[in-house]
Amino acid sequence: MFSPILPGISDNMEALVSLFELARKVQVDTIWTDCLNCRPRVWESLQRFLIKNSPALLEKYRDILFDPEKRSCYRQELSRRIWQAACSTNMKHALAGTS
Numbered sequence: 001m002f003s004p005i006l007p008g009i010s011d012n013m014e015a016l017v018s019l020f021e022l023a024r025k026v027q028v029d030t031i032w033t034d035c036l037n038c039r040p041r042v043w044e045s046l047q048r049f050l051i052k053n054s055p056a057l058l059e060k061y062r063d064i065l066f067d068p069e070k071r072s073c074y075r076q077e078l079s080r081r082i083w084q085a086a087c088s089t090n091m092k093h094a095l096a097g098t099s
Contacts, residue, residue: 003034007064008057011035011078016085024089030096033082035075038065 002019005011010019023031036046043065050058063070086092 001032001034003032004036005033005078005082006036007060007074008054011081013081013085016081017088020085020089020091023094024091028091029094031086031091031094032096035078036061036065 002010005016009015020031036042046061047058050061064074065071083092083095086095
């Protein structure tokens with residue numbers, strides 16, 4: 001399972017392709033993916049981490065986690081990138097679930 005896929009960190013094509021290439025190399029037969037979900041206490045710790053390490057991502061995370069329309073758009077775009085990464089690494093057969 002590739003979860004959670006983190007916006008601005010592990011959701012770009014390069015990172016996704018690397019994950020799928022590694023999965024192919026170790027002969028993974030099923031891959032589940034999921035985007036970041038805001039469970040209890042997640043936002044507080046994530047916000048502290050972002051402020052300290054990647055403040056430029058703070059607004060993006062707020063949008064994705066708390067704005068339903070932006071979250072929906074992000075999930076659709078992430079699903080498209082996941083599919084492309086799976087196809088480009090000949091791993092689409094293993095893709096069981098997407099964000």
